[in-house]
Amino acid sequence: MSKPTLAEICVVACAEAWRGDGEIVASPIGTVPTVGARLAALTFEPGLLYTDGDAMVLAEPIPVGAGPDHPRVVEGWLPFGHMFDVVWSGKRHVMMGATQIDRFGNQNISCIGDWAKPKAMLLGHRGSPGNTVNHPTSYWVPNHSPRVFVEKVDHVSGVGYDRAEGLPFHEIRRVVSNKAVLDFETPDHSMRVRSVHPGVGVDEVVAGTGFPLAVPDGVPETRLPTDEELQLIREVLDPKGLRDAEVKE
Amino acid sequence: MSLNKRTTEAEVVAELRDGMTIGIGGWGSRRKPMSIVREILRSDLMDLNLVSYGGPDVGMLCATGKVRKVVYGFVSLDSIPLEPHFRAARQSGAIEVMELDEGMLQWGLRAAAYRLPFLPCRAGLRSAVMDTNPELRVVTSPYDDGEELVAMPALRLDAALVHANRADLRGNGQYLGRDWYYDDWFCMAADRAFMSCERIVDTGDFLKEGSEQTLKISRMWVDGVVEAPGGARFTSNPPDYQRDEELQREYATTTWEEFGPRWLEMG
Numbered sequence: 001m002s003k004p005t006l007a008e009i010c011v012v013a014c015a016e017a018w019r020g021d022g023e024i025v026a027s028p029i030g031t032v033p034t035v036g037a038r039l040a041a042l043t044f045e046p047g048l049l050y051t052d053g054d055a056m057v058l059a060e061p062i063p064v065g066a067g068p069d070h071p072r073v074v075e076g077w078l079p080f081g082h083m084f085d086v087v088w089s090g091k092r093h094v095m096m097g098a099t100q101i102d103r104f105g106n107q108n109i110s111c112i113g114d115w116a117k118p119k120a121m122l123l124g125h126r127g128s129p130g131n132t133v134n135h136p137t138s139y140w141v142p143n144h145s146p147r148v149f150v151e152k153v154d155h156v157s158g159v160g161y162d163r164a165e166g167l168p169f170h171e172i173r174r175v176v177s178n179k180a181v182l183d184f185e186t187p188d189h190s191m192r193v194r195s196v197h198p199g200v201g202v203d204e205v206v207a208g209t210g211f212p213l214a215v216p217d218g219v220p221e222t223r224l225p226t227d228e229e230l231q232l233i234r235e236v237l238d239p240k241g242l243r244d245a246e247v248k249e
Numbered sequence: 250m251s252l253n254k255r256t257t258e259a260e261v262v263a264e265l266r267d268g269m270t271i272g273i274g275g276w277g278s279r280r281k282p283m284s285i286v287r288e289i290l291r292s293d294l295m296d297l298n299l300v301s302y303g304g305p306d307v308g309m310l311c312a313t314g315k316v317r318k319v320v321y322g323f324v325s326l327d328s329i330p331l332e333p334h335f336r337a338a339r340q341s342g343a344i345e346v347m348e349l350d351e352g353m354l355q356w357g358l359r360a361a362a363y364r365l366p367f368l369p370c371r372a373g374l375r376s377a378v379m380d381t382n383p384e385l386r387v388v389t390s391p392y393d394d395g396e397e398l399v400a401m402p403a404l405r406l407d408a409a410l411v412h413a414n415r416a417d418l419r420g421n422g423q424y425l426g427r428d429w430y431y432d433d434w435f436c437m438a439a440d441r442a443f444m445s446c447e448r449i450v451d452t453g454d455f456l457k458e459g460s461e462q463t464l465k466i467s468r469m470w471v472d473g474v475v476e477a478p479g480g481a482r483f484t485s486n487p488p489d490y491q492r493d494e495e496l497q498r499e500y501a502t503t504t505w506e507e508f509g510p511r512w513l514e515m516g
Contacts (some may be wrong), residue, residue: 056428068491079428080276080302084352088370108377110348117342123330124303124323129350130372155377163375165398244404 001227007032007243008233009197010142012225013181015040017174018093020036024135025045025078025086026174027094033140033175033176034064035237037095042232055079064238077084083102087127090169093136095176096128100153101139102191103211105172107132107158114223115155124211128157130157133164142246146210149191180205181222195219196223254420254475258288263444264473265289265408270298272358272404272439274411274432275484277327278304278492281444282412284480287516289315289507300404302354302430303335305500309512311338312505319344320404322351328494329501347382349373356429357404364435365404367400374399409439412481413466414489415458416446416474422441422466426487429465436470445477447489471502479516 016024026037026048034053036098051057052063052066059074059181074127075093086092099122100108107128113119131137137158141148156163161184164170174194175182181194192214196202202219233243262285265271271386275281286306289297301307303324312334324335338344349357350372360368369388372378374397379385390396408460411432413422422432422444436442444466455464483493484498500508 052431067485077427079430081429081431084355084372087352088372095516110377111339115377118340121331121339123325124321124348125350125376126323127351129374129376129378130352130370132376133371133374155378157376159375167371167374168396169371 001230004225004230006197006249007247008225008230010035010176010178010247011039011233011243012229013222014095014140017095017176018045018048019080021045021048023049023094025049025092029094029096030069030130030140030173031064033240034093035233035243038228038237039229039232043229045107049076050133051078054094061237063236063240065240065242072161077202082171084130087130090135091137093173094127094131094160095138096131098139098141098148098158100120100148100150101141101175102150102153102160103177104160105158105191106153106156106160106163107139108155109208110155112154132168132170132172133188134169134216136173138174138176139173139177143178143203144179144208146208149209149211151211179208182213190214192216195218195220198224252357253418254444254474255418255449256475258475258477259287259447261410261473261475262288262292262294263311264441265294267294268296268298269407270405272300272301272406272409272435273306274430274435275304276302276411276428276430277308277323277325278390278484278497279327279370280412280426280430280481280486281306281484282410282480283353283482283484284477284516285410285443285445285475286310291513300354300406302351303332305332305497308332308334311335311344312509316344318346319489320347320354321347322349322354326497326501328492329497333501334505337457349378350376353378354377354404358431358434358438360401360403360515361405362434365403369398369492371398373401387494398452400460404438406435406439407441409435409442411435411442411466412486413444413446414443414475414486415448415450415455417450417452418456419452420444420468420471420474421452421455421464422446422458422471424465425459425463425489433470436466441471441472442470443475444471445475445480447478447486449474449476467500471480
C-alpha cells in the first residue's frame with residue numbers, strides 16, 4: 001500500500017469524530033467527511049446510519065459521487081421531510097463546513113459583514129442553529145487559515161461554547177482541518193490542538209489560526225490510516241479520488 | 250364550491266395581490282412550481298413576502314424586484330451552492346429578511362397549520378437567529394424542568410404554491426419521488442393553496458403509479474390545480490425528470506437581462 005495522502009489522513013481524522021456514537025445518523029457535508037463517515041461505519045463504528053446524500057439510508061456503502069443509477073442496499077428512508085424529527089430527537093452527529101469559526105466553536109455560514117447589507121451573502125444559517133443545540137456537531141475546514149479561524153465570527157449560525165450555558169444537548173466534538181485535529185477539551189471549552197497531521201508543525205497551526213489556541217505539551221501526530229482503511233478508501237469508498245479535489249497536498 | 254379545481258397559472262396569479270405572504274414548496278432547486286413563478290414574473294405583482302426553502306424561485310423573484318421580504322433558512326441551487334440573484338438582493342440591501350434555522354421554518358408552518366400562535370423548539374436559541382429577529386421570543390417551560398425554549402411564531406400564508414407529480418381535478422396531490430419536503434405543511438398553513446402538477450389523472454388511476462402513501466396532499470387543503478408538464482423545470486422532479494443542470498448553470502452565470510427574456514419564452 002503506497003504512502004497515505006493528506007486527503008486520506010483527513011478522511012480518517014473525520015471518521016474518528018464518529019467513534020463511539022453507536023446507532024445514530026452520521027451526516028457528513030463534503031467529500032472528505034462523507035468518505036470518513038462511511039469508513040467509520042465499515043470499520044470501527046458499525047452501528048452508524050448514513051444516507052446516499054439524498055433520502056435513502058444505506059446498509060452498504062457506495063462510492064462517493066455515485067450517480068442515481070448506482071445499485072444501493074437501502075435499509076431506510078430519511079427524506080428532508082423527516083430530517084428535523086431526527087435532528088430534534090438527538091440521534092444524529094453532523095459534520096459541517098464553516099466559512100468562519102471562532103475560539104469557542106461558534107460557526108458562521110450565513111454571510112460576511114453587516115447583517116443589513118452583507119459584503120458577501122453565503123448560504124444562510126441552514127440547519128446550524130438547530131444542529132448545534134440538539135446533537136453533537138463537528139466541523140471540517142479544508143483550508144486552515146486565519147480567514148476561517150477568526151477571533152469573532154460575524155454572525156453565529158452554529159452555537160459555540162461561550163453561548164451554550166444551560167443548553168442540555170450542546171456538544172462541539174471536533175474540528176478537522178487540512179493541518180490538524182482540534183477539540184474543545186479544555187476547562188473553558190476554548191479550542192485546543194488535539195493532534196497535528198504528519199509534516200505539520202504546531203507553530204504552523206498556531207500561525208494559521210486567528211486566535212490563541214490551547215496547545216498542550218507534546219501534541220501527538222494525527223494517526224495514519226491502516227492498510228485496511230487505505231484499501232477501503234481507495235477501492236471501495238472513493239475509487240475516483242474525489243477526496244483530492246477537496247484537500248491541497 | 251366545485252370539485253373541478255382545474256385552473257391555469259394566469260388564473261392563479263390573478264388571485265394574488267401586492268404585499269401578500271406567499272409560501273413556495275419544494276427545497277432548494279428541487280420540485281419548485283416554476284411555471285407559476287414564471288407567471289408571477291410576467292405580472293405586475295409587487296412587494297411580495299416569500300416563505301421558502303429557497304432556490305431559483307426566490308432568486309428570480311428577487312432579480313425582478315418583486316420581493317419585499319424573504320423568510321428562509323437557506324437559498325441555494327444545490328449543485329451550485331450560492332443563489333446569485335438572491336445574493337445580489339441581500340448585498341445591495343434591497344430586501345428585508347427573516348433568516349431562520351431550517352427546522353424553525355417548518356415549525357412555523359406547523360404552528361400556522363395547527364392554528365397555534367407558536368410552537369416551542371430549541372433550534373435558534375443563542376444563535377444569530379435571535380440576534381437578527383428581535384420579534385422572536387423565548388419562553389420558559391411551565392413544568393419542573395424550567396427549560397428556555399424559542400417560541401417559534403406561526404408563519405401564516407396568504408397563499409401556497411406547490412408542484413406535484415400527479416393530481417386529480419378534485420385537488421388531491423401525489424408524490425412519486427423520494428421526498429415531499431414540506432409541501433403538505435405549506436398548503437395547510439395557507440389561506441389558499443394552488444398545486445401545479447406534471448399530469449392530471451383520473452382519481453382511480455392514482456394507485457397505478459404509487460402506493461396510497463404517495464397521496465400526500467388532500468384536496469381539503471387545495472383550491473386550484475394546474476396541469477403543467479415540466480412545470481418544475483429547471484429544478485428536479487424525479488421520477489419525471491432530473492434537474493436541468495445546463496440550464497441552471499446558464500441561469501446562474503448570465504445576467505437576468507440576458508436570461509430572463511429567454512426564460513419567459515420557455516413557458
